Amino acid sequence: MENTWYYHGTEPVKIKRYLQSLGMGHRLFNDIKNGAGILMVDHREVRPTTKILPNQPLTIKVDPEPVDPTVAVSDGPLTIVYEDANWLVVNKPAGLSSVPGPTEQNDTVLNRVKGNLIQKGAEDQRPHLITRLDRFTSGLMLVAKHRVASSMISQQVQTHQVKKEYLAIVSGHLPVDHGMINQPIARIKDQISREISPDGQPAKTEYWVEETKANHSLVRLRLHSGRTHQIRVHLSWLGNPLVGDHLYGGELDRVEHQALHATRLEFRDPFTEKELSFKADLPQALQELWDQLN
Numbered sequence: 001m002e003n004t005w006y007y008h009g010t011e012p013v014k015i016k017r018y019l020q021s022l023g024m025g026h027r028l029f030n031d032i033k034n035g036a037g038i039l040m041v042d043h044r045e046v047r048p049t050t051k052i053l054p055n056q057p058l059t060i061k062v063d064p065e066p067v068d069p070t071v072a073v074s075d076g077p078l079t080i081v082y083e084d085a086n087w088l089v090v091n092k093p094a095g096l097s098s099v100p101g102p103t104e105q106n107d108t109v110l111n112r113v114k115g116n117l118i119q120k121g122a123e124d125q126r127p128h129l130i131t132r133l134d135r136f137t138s139g140l141m142l143v144a145k146h147r148v149a150s151s152m153i154s155q156q157v158q159t160h161q162v163k164k165e166y167l168a169i170v171s172g173h174l175p176v177d178h179g180m181i182n183q184p185i186a187r188i189k190d191q192i193s194r195e196i197s198p199d200g201q202p203a204k205t206e207y208w209v210e211e212t213k214a215n216h217s218l219v220r221l222r223l224h225s226g227r228t229h230q231i232r233v234h235l236s237w238l239g240n241p242l243v244g245d246h247l248y249g250g251e252l253d254r255v256e257h258q259a260l261h262a263t264r265l266e267f268r269d270p271f272t273e274k275e276l277s278f279k280a281d282l283p284q285a286l287q288e289l290w291d292q293l294n
Helices: 015-022 026-036 109-119 147-152 154-158 230-238 284-292
Strands: 002-006 037-041 044-046 057-062 080-083 087-092 138-144 163-171 178-182 185-187 194-196 204-212 216-223 260-269 274-279
Touching: 015 026, 015 057, 026 037, 026 057, 026 147, 057 147, 080 274, 087 109, 087 260, 109 138, 138 147, 147 154, 163 230, 163 284, 178 230, 185 230, 194 230, 204 230, 216 230
Parallel strands: 138 260
Antiparallel strands: 002 057, 037 044, 037 057, 080 087, 087 138, 163 216, 163 260, 178 204, 185 194, 204 216, 260 274
């Protein structure tokens, strides 16, 4: 894998500092320094301690990661919203797990992406899921096609600069049309479910009421943290559980799974330094559910 950037600063800077400013993590830089790749300035191989000058091109060449033999190959379908040399944005259907686990080992998003890369003859065949969704949550997911992309976006993930918005169908009406739920979330011992607890990890969910009906609301939500089941726990705590959410008190007679869809995904592409934004409308089943509700 080969990537090139042009340094647009005004003063010389060490390669490590420049790559860190673009987002590269320490681990990948150290791997390159220890022989997993090479650094080139103006098409000449250089040492990691080299300084790069304004307007010079910096190229990194990184060896492909070994294929993970524990991840099975699946030829299941992928709805690809966007693809380039570094990224895949896919629209996951409800019912498909993100990664292998106790309920499914061989056919998840990760298995399907691996199969897709192999089918296309990709040099790197060890994808990295940057965002994940619960099995029964549908919508947009970001996948790094190689470890350089995964490393370059890690800072954005850690600082919650990868923007994720959801649409949810909930019971009842929320207290205000626009609000912030700021409640810590903790794991319940020996259970898959979570709860609001002062001993939990900080969690913030912003919401906007998009539409209302007599007994239900269509809500847009943005995550400002990344806790497991965060939206589901926060909305249940607020008294407006997701329709179909069997873990957190949702109505179970209208839909087979929680009515939650990842509708928008935005991030800054560290390779082009441009903002990328993607949108996925409600799937047909959830749109029909909303149309039928009173």
